[in-house]
Amino acid sequence: MPISSGRSMKYVDEYRDPDLIRQAAAEIRRLAAGDRHFRIMEVCGGHTHAFYRFALEDLLPPNVELIHGPGCPVCVLPMGRVDAGLSLAIDHGVILATFGDVMRVPGAGGTPLQHVARGVDVRIVYSPLDALELARRNPARHVVFFAIGFETTAPSTALTILRARELGVGNFSVLSNHVTIVPAIKAVLDSPGMRIDGFLGPGHVSTVIGCRPYEFIARHYGKPLVVSGFEPADLLQAMAMLLRQLHDGRAEVENQYRRAVAEDGNAAALRALSEVFELRAFFEWRGLGFITHSALCIKPEFAQWDAERRFDVPPVVTADPVAAQCGEVLKGVLKPHQCKLFGRECTPERPVGALMVSSEGACAAYHAHALRSGRADAGIVEEIGT
Numbered sequence: 001m002p003i004s005s006g007r008s009m010k011y012v013d014e015y016r017d018p019d020l021i022r023q024a025a026a027e028i029r030r031l032a033a034g035d036r037h038f039r040i041m042e043v044c045g046g047h048t049h050a051f052y053r054f055a056l057e058d059l060l061p062p063n064v065e066l067i068h069g070p071g072c073p074v075c076v077l078p079m080g081r082v083d084a085g086l087s088l089a090i091d092h093g094v095i096l097a098t099f100g101d102v103m104r105v106p107g108a109g110g111t112p113l114q115h116v117a118r119g120v121d122v123r124i125v126y127s128p129l130d131a132l133e134l135a136r137r138n139p140a141r142h143v144v145f146f147a148i149g150f151e152t153t154a155p156s157t158a159l160t161i162l163r164a165r166e167l168g169v170g171n172f173s174v175l176s177n178h179v180t181i182v183p184a185i186k187a188v189l190d191s192p193g194m195r196i197d198g199f200l201g202p203g204h205v206s207t208v209i210g211c212r213p214y215e216f217i218a219r220h221y222g223k224p225l226v227v228s229g230f231e232p233a234d235l236l237q238a239m240a241m242l243l244r245q246l247h248d249g250r251a252e253v254e255n256q257y258r259r260a261v262a263e264d265g266n267a268a269a270l271r272a273l274s275e276v277f278e279l280r281a282f283f284e285w286r287g288l289g290f291i292t293h294s295a296l297c298i299k300p301e302f303a304q305w306d307a308e309r310r311f312d313v314p315p316v317v318t319a320d321p322v323a324a325q326c327g328e329v330l331k332g333v334l335k336p337h338q339c340k341l342f343g344r345e346c347t348p349e350r351p352v353g354a355l356m357v358s359s360e361g362a363c364a365a366y367h368a369h370a371l372r373s374g375r376a377d378a379g380i381v382e383e384i385g386t
C-alpha cells in the first residue's frame with residue numbers, strides 16, 4: 001500500500017489522506033469477506049482512542065470486531081496503589097507529584113484531586129524531571145514522584161533517578177508503578193474463554209522494546225501481531241496486514257510502524273531501564289489480578305530514591321466498587337457501554353473506574369464517540385448503557 005505518494009511530505013496529511021483510507025478500508029473488506037468472525041485486540045489505549053477519534057470502527061465490516069486491550073497505564077492502575085501513594089502524603093507529609101491523569105483516578109477515599117481539596121499536598125507535573133526540580137526547590141520537604149506507565153515512560157523515570165544520584169538530591173524518591181506490556185498480553189492469551197484472532201501491537205511501547213519480545217505470541221500461541229502507528233492510514237493498513245496473515249493462515253510479527261519502531265527497539269532507553277529497574281515478582285493489575293514479572297521496581301543500589309523502601313510502603317489491595325465492570329471491559333469480555341454504570345453513575349466528569357479517566361481508556365473513548373455522534377444529547381448514552 002503506497003503510504004507515501006511522493007506528492008507531498010506533510011506527514012499527518014499523508015496518513016489522513018481520504019483516498020488512502022478508502023483503499024485500506026476496501027482491502028479490509030476484501031480480506032474479511034465470508035462468514036468468519038474476526039476478533040482483533042488493539043493492545044494500546046492510544047489505538048483505542050484513535051479508532052474512536054477518527055470513527056475508524058465505522059469503516060470496518062461487522063465481522064471484524066475490536067477488542068480493547070490492557071495498554072492504557074491509567075486504566076490498569078489498581079486502586080490500592082493510588083491509596084498507597086496518597087498515604088505517603090497524608091501520613092508522612094511528603095509532596096506527592098504525578099501526571100494529571102492520575103489526579104482523577106479514584107482510590108478508596110476519593111481521587112488525588114479530591115484529596116487536594118482536603119489540604120493534602122498532591123501536585124501535577126509534566127515529567128519526572130519536573131518532580132526532581134520540585135524537590136530541589138523545596139529542600140525542607142520530601143518529594144515522591146508517583147510513576148506510572150509502560151516501557152514508554154519508564155526510561156524517563158530511570159534517567160531521572162540517575163540524575164538525582166548525579167546531583168545528590170536526597171529529598172526525592174519514586175513510587176514505581178511501571179508495568180511491562182508483554183506479561184499482560186500473555187495474561188490475556190491465557191484467560192479462560194478468551195478468543196482473540198490477532199493483535200494490533202502497541203506503537204509507543206514498541207519504540208522502546210522493539211518487535212522481538214512479541215515473537216512468542218506468533219510462535220507459541222499461533223496468533224499474528226502487527227505493530228501499528230496511530231494515524232488512520234496506519235491503523236487500517238495494520239488491520240489489513242493482520243487480516244492478510246489470517247487469510248493466508250500465517251502467524252507472524254510484522255511492523256507497520258517502521259518509521260518509529262526498530263526491530264530491536266531503543267538501545268539507550270533499554271540500557272537506562274536495566275540499570276535502574278528490575279522485575280517485581282508479581283504486581284496487581286486492575287481487572288487482570290496479580291501477574292508475575294509484569295512490573296518494574298527500583299534496584300537495591302538505588303534504594304535511597306525508592307519511596308517503597310524509604311517509607312516501608314505496605315502492599316495495599318483495595319477492591320473496585322462492586323458494580324464497576326472495569327475488569328470485564330479490560331479483558332474484552334464486555335464492551336464499555338455494556339457496563340451497568342456507563343453513562344450514568346460513571347462519566348468522564350464523575351468517573352467510577354479508571355477506564356473513564358484517561359482519554360486512552362476504552363470507556364472514555366466510547367463516551368466521547370457517543371457525545372460526538374450526538375447520541376449522548378439524544379439520551380442514547382443512556383440507551384446504549386442498558
Ligand code: SF4
Pocket residue numbers: 323324325326327329336339340341342343346351352353354355356357363
Ligand atoms: S463505565 Fe466506569 S465502572 Fe464501568 S467499566 Fe467503564 S470505567 Fe469501569
